[in-house]
Amino acid sequence: MIEFHQVKKIYGTQTALSVENLQIKQGECVGLIGNNGAGKTTLLSLILDLIPATEGLVKSKDKIVSKTEDWKTYTGSFLNEGFLIPYLTPIEFLEFIAGLHHKNIADVKQFIADNAGFYVDNMYEKKYLRELSAGNKNKVGILATMLINPEIIILDEPFANLDPSSQSWLKLKIKELHANGITFIISSHDLRHVTEISSRVLLIENGLIIKDTHTNPDTLQELENYFQPQFS
């Protein structure tokens, strides 16, 4: 589904990301782990063509993402607040996104009803997105990725700022959608969440993928050991 071929992203003299070869197959749920500045967001931004690769190619469904726009029809993404229109209400925002994918208001209302567990209380309030708390903004952004019947969903630290019950809901939702064959690429700092939901874990450090493994019962322990602070 997603392929990286000899991709490098260089800022000035610093290599932010260097990926020789990465294949993400349809139906995988990939968790990205790494410290701040490791290159997680850079990797996600390259898939979404938000930044150009310095070298190499990123493909989505065999098409180069910077050359075509086909991927936009089946890719749902939410990286940060910059993906929300601050002066719309949550409903209006979802309607806007739905409209781009030829859905109507009835579809949006049905969608909200189906996902009532995540964010429904404030959904119909006349508040603009810019006035919501960080957690509620995230919820709207995450819902928007699922609204469009995507084949792949890309999320950058979706659990940050979420309240406990929303975190559990989101985990279940991701598992459910994953079971239905939707591909996920999710970055997170929470090792427990990542190992719980993903079928494959990529560990990134200093712009390199240093570990690529299928999730097994030992993965969480391995990762925890890896990130253990070294006191001397």
Place this chain on the structure above:
Amino acid sequence: MLSSLLIQQWKEKTRAPYWQKSIAINIFLIIIALYLIGNMLFISFFIDSILLDIFPATEVVKSFSGILIFYFLTDLFMRFFMQPLPTLSVQPYLTLPIHKNNLFHYILIKSIPNFFNLIALVFILPFYFKVVCTTKPAAFCVAWLITVFSLVLINNYLNFILKKYMLKRPSFIIIFILLIAGLFYLSGAEILPVNDYFAALLWYVANHFYWVIIPIALLIAIYALAFRMIRENRYIQNQQQEKKRNLGNFSVLSNYGETGNLLKTELKLLFRNKRPKSTLYVSLMFLLYGFIFYTNEKYINNYPWLIFIAVIVTSGFVITYGQFFFSWEGSFFDLYLVQKISIYNYLKSKYLFVSFFGILSFIITLPYAFFNIEIAYINIAIMLYNIGVNTIILLFFCTYNTKAIDLSRSPFMNYQGTSASQFLVGIPIFLLPLLLYLPFSLFGHREYGILFIGLTGFVAIILHKYLLQYVEKQFLSRKYKLAVDFRKK
């Protein structure tokens, strides 16, 4: 304590992103400021002879004291629109172990070194040293100066109070403006010689030294009021403002596919955010420019002037809004890059959006044709040109304007998002129509010149698809650069 606050204040100013980013704009602004200061100095030095001309029977110091009332009214008016409330920057200090009252005093005192107070110094001091000091006794001079500068500072703090109060009730702004205009009118029409009353007051205080206690007490009272206002408003940001909102949804546009969806969002951008909304109001004032020029014999039959005015009255909104086409959406530009939006439709929605306002401006200003029927022809031509050519020029040049705009801030004295390309883009917008017109007028066929401008616009409108595709190519080549710069806040 105070010194570290002041140092941080200095850092805030010098490290502000706009200051570091656009040196050209800052130099431009400094030149304008120096020019204004120079003018004020000049006026102040020579105002005695001017006043002697206007009021030959009155002592110069007295007539100057009289006109100061107009200065103060104008000053208050200008401050009201241009001087910002200095409240926001203390947020990080509120939880630190600093006595809160000190912080509020600090906010109020740091507002003193500003442009308006500087102008007051420049306007008053030269006259004071040249005329007042040389003709009046020392006690008078001291009392006069204390009174006048108390009034300057009263204006400084009165502005904050008025502002806070009127932001809650916008209708008061109109009353405020009418009041000031009314005072000007009454004394101009010699119904109520406000300046004479004011001069008499000032005179009395200056001649009875102990009366200076009155202006000083007034200043302290206003300061105390401002202090209380700031203290009461310190929590205001945390309060959830439950405003009744009348959300216009423009749902008619939902039936027009992707372009309609984008137009709907753009309309909401315009009406729901402070800065674009103020831009709309400012461009309404452009519509009124006609009254200044069309009523003047000098301009009414001068075609180049009429063309120039037509650009201002029919294209005001298109230009003021269009110069920030992409910058308005700077804070969520990434969304548009990853969503299923065709760039062509995105550009077309902007094209249609400003075209609609261009046509609207034309219709509103059509009654100007009563001054001279030719105005109607010229405005039609310019409107066509504006829609056909100017919008494309603006869209093209906006791909170079990579500064995002904070939608929630006021546009007055706000140069965020402004870059050198804005000044450059003014050249084709104002000069090209004149250039198109010129060859015809040289051969004495000025009506063909107007026709040619209109025709150019018309052809450009017919060809808009190709022009937009050209802009699309340009946009695609610039999109990463735009996106990268918009992400820098």
